[in-house]
Amino acid sequence: MSERSTPHHGHDHAACIELFTRLSEYIDNELDEVSCRDIEAHLADCPCCTACMETLKRTVAFCREVEERPVPATLSRRLQEIVAGLAAPKPA
Amino acid sequence: MAKAEKKKVEDADTDLIAAINAGRVERFQELVTRYQGKLYNFGLKMCGDSRDAEDMVQDTFLNVFKYLKDFRHETKFRNWLYRVATSTCLKRRRKSKYAPDRELSLDEFLPKDEADISDTVPQWAAQPLAQVLNEELAQRLKTAIVELPEKYRLVLVLRDVEGFSTTETADILKLSVANVKVRLHRARLALREDLKGYFKNE
Numbered sequence: 001m002s003e004r005s006t007p008h009h010g011h012d013h014a015a016c017i018e019l020f021t022r023l024s025e026y027i028d029n030e031l032d033e034v035s036c037r038d039i040e041a042h043l044a045d046c047p048c049c050t051a052c053m054e055t056l057k058r059t060v061a062f063c064r065e066v067e068e069r070p071v072p073a074t075l076s077r078r079l080q081e082i083v084a085g086l087a088a089p090k091p092a
Numbered sequence: 093m094a095k096a097e098k099k100k101v102e103d104a105d106t107d108l109i110a111a112i113n114a115g116r117v118e119r120f121q122e123l124v125t126r127y128q129g130k131l132y133n134f135g136l137k138m139c140g141d142s143r144d145a146e147d148m149v150q151d152t153f154l155n156v157f158k159y160l161k162d163f164r165h166e167t168k169f170r171n172w173l174y175r176v177a178t179s180t181c182l183k184r185r186r187k188s189k190y191a192p193d194r195e196l197s198l199d200e201f202l203p204k205d206e207a208d209i210s211d212t213v214p215q216w217a218a219q220p221l222a223q224v225l226n227e228e229l230a231q232r233l234k235t236a237i238v239e240l241p242e243k244y245r246l247v248l249v250l251r252d253v254e255g256f257s258t259t260e261t262a263d264i265l266k267l268s269v270a271n272v273k274v275r276l277h278r279a280r281l282a283l284r285e286d287l288k289g290y291f292k293n294e
Contacts (some may be wrong), residue, residue, distance in 0.1 A: 021198060024277035030258065047211040058217035058224075059284040062233055063252035065225055068133045075132065075146045079124050079153060086157060087118040 015042055019049050023056050098166045105169035113161055124153055127170075130254070131177055137249045138181045140238035148184060152177040167263060174254070175264045178246060185242065193241040201281040216291045229290070236286040244279035251276050 019042055025031050026039050043050050105126070111119050131152055135145030155176050163172055203209045216224050237245060237253075250261045251272070262272045 017202070020202065021277070024280055025273060028258070030273070048209050051210045051213045051217075054213040054217040055288065056280055056284055058221075059280055059287055060252050061221055062225060062229070062287070063237070063248065063283070064255070065221065065230075066233060066237075066253055067230060068129060069136060071128050071132045072142070072146065075149060076128065078146070078150060079128060080121065082150065082154065083118070083121045083124060086120060 016046065016049055019043075019046075020052065023053055027053070027057050027060060098164070100165040101168055102165070103168045103170070106165065109160060109163065109165075109169060120153075120157060123156070127173060128153075131173070134174070134177060134249065134254065135181065137234070137237055137253065138178075138242075138245065139184070144184070148177070148181050151184065152180045155180055167260075171256070171260055171264055174250065174256070178250075178264060182242075193243050196241065196244055196278040196282055198278065198281070201278070201285060214288075214291060216287070232290050233283070233287070236283050240279055240282055244275050244282065247272055247275040248279035248283070252280070 019026075019039055022031065022035070022039065026036065031039070043053060105123070108119060108122055112123070128149060131149045132145055135148040136142065139145045139148055152173070156173060159176070163169070237248065240248060246265060247261060247267075250256045250264060251258065256264065258269055258272050258276075261267075261276075262269045265272070267275075
């Protein structure tokens with residue numbers, strides 16, 4: 001895919017596959033500087049890998065935005081009763 | 093030689109835990125109030141069902157109460173709490189009849205043919221997040237998360253939903269950092285495939 005002259009991007013290109021396996025680490029800033037630079041150089045020259053990276057990044061962003069549901073009142077009550085039972089003085 | 097004692101981790105819960113362990117048992121309610129929402133939502137994603145999530149939260153707090161005296165503050169309380177919750181969740185699921193976990197391989201996420209490869213960033217990834225995220229998509233995402241095989245789902249929920257670091261996730265699940273990274277990447281790729289399908293049909 002880094003060979004821009006190729007009319008069709010064969011995604012079996014070794015560099016693309018290598019990048020594909022490390023995309024999450026790249027997104028999470030868990031790679032060393034040299035690896036990051038290599039990936040950025042590849043991305044700059046490979047629109048397919050850029051699209052792949054952006055969609056993965058967006059997937060992660062969606063997960064972080066998942067809204068939380070409120071705790072059902074029945075559960076809160078049940079937990080309060082349990083704690084009250086635990087805190088109650090034990091019969092001698 | 094005596095084993096060096098690990099440094100105690102102080103956090104926002106340290107004083108409350110000390111009070112409970114010193115006999116102020118009624119203050120356990122404060123701990124419950126603080127974490128019931130997070131645990132319930134964690135349970136929803138792990139169990140996929142509100143009733144199971146509620147039972148999981150109850151069992152988790154009972155286990156936390158039982159073992160709180162043994163908590164050595166070697167990690168943040170929140171991390172330990174999720175370790176208890178995870179183990180409670182896994183025990184509950186093993187009691188019920190679930191199909192064995194499916195393995196996700198990297199190969200299944202590689203493009204199958206030229207038609208599968210896009211050289212442009214699709215709108216759903218290019219537009220501002222707020223313009224794309226709506227109720228229907230959020231529901232689709234939740235379903236896709238619940239449908240992930242359990243061992244991948246656990247890692248994804250802890251890392252990308254709950255916001256734990258890779259090291260914390262490894263610590264909670266007692267896995268190696270490398271293993272967490274492998275599972276997380278495959279889980280994310282599986283979700284991405286689902287989203288691609290959703291936006292293709294939209």
